[in-house]
Amino acid sequence: MNDPTTIRRLYGRRQGHVLRAGQAALIDDMLPRVAVPADGPLTAERLFGDARPMQVEIGFGAGEHLAEQAKAAPDTGLIGCEPFLNGVVGALGHIRDGGLDNVRVHMGDALEVIERLPDASLDRVYLLHPDPWPKARHAKRRMMNHGPMDLIAAKLKPGAEFRLGTDDEIYCRWAMMIMNQRRDFVWQAQTSRDFLDRPADWPETRYERKARRYGHEVWYFRYLRV
Secondary structure (H helix, E strand, O other): OOOHHHHOOOOOOOOOOOOOHHHHHHHHHHHHHHEOOOOOOOOHHHHHOOOOOEEEEEOOOOOHHHHHHHHHOOOOEEEEEOOOHHHHHHHHHHHHHHOOOOEEEEOOOHHHHHOOOOOOOEEEEEEEOOOOOOOHHHHHHOOOOHHHHHHHHHHEEEEEEEEEEEOOHHHHHHHHHHHHOOOOEEEOOOOOHHHHOOOOOOOOOHHHHHHHHOOOOOEEEEEEEO
């Protein structure tokens, strides 16, 4: 297995604009109630109180997709991981407004959470519009590398799904190259429409709409763990 810690260092800024009082209150009061425990194994029973199915979203942005998936599957536990403080605030707002009790949040590196989950415990993993790190010398920073994918594969159940969304041409080609080298995932696309058209159960985010306004194509990849 390749070492997933090759991208363990988080690059880039962790906070944007200064938080307003209400946003700061979400971090102070709500985040501790829904935060992933800082250490120890992470079972569904520990996180959600029962043996429910679990899904993970890596880098959830403002939390729109995470919240919509949680609403659509109230008996599934959603674990969202995001290092960006303002994104976490956005997700907490969605959790509060939607009355969602099936979401847990980690403000930090997703791999730190995924490696603590039991093997074959996840029904789905989402990686939507990750930082493309377009320069060749930064390729090792991309989440789509064999080390992280080895870890994700170990945590997915047989027949579970890995979803990748991107509007970056370089990242699209890179991800296809990585996944074509693997034998533990099967791409579900049968025709080009299968990865050019957004699936009905794939909620659209503001980021996607903005990408389309700028004339970017968006690609939707679905792979099954075998």
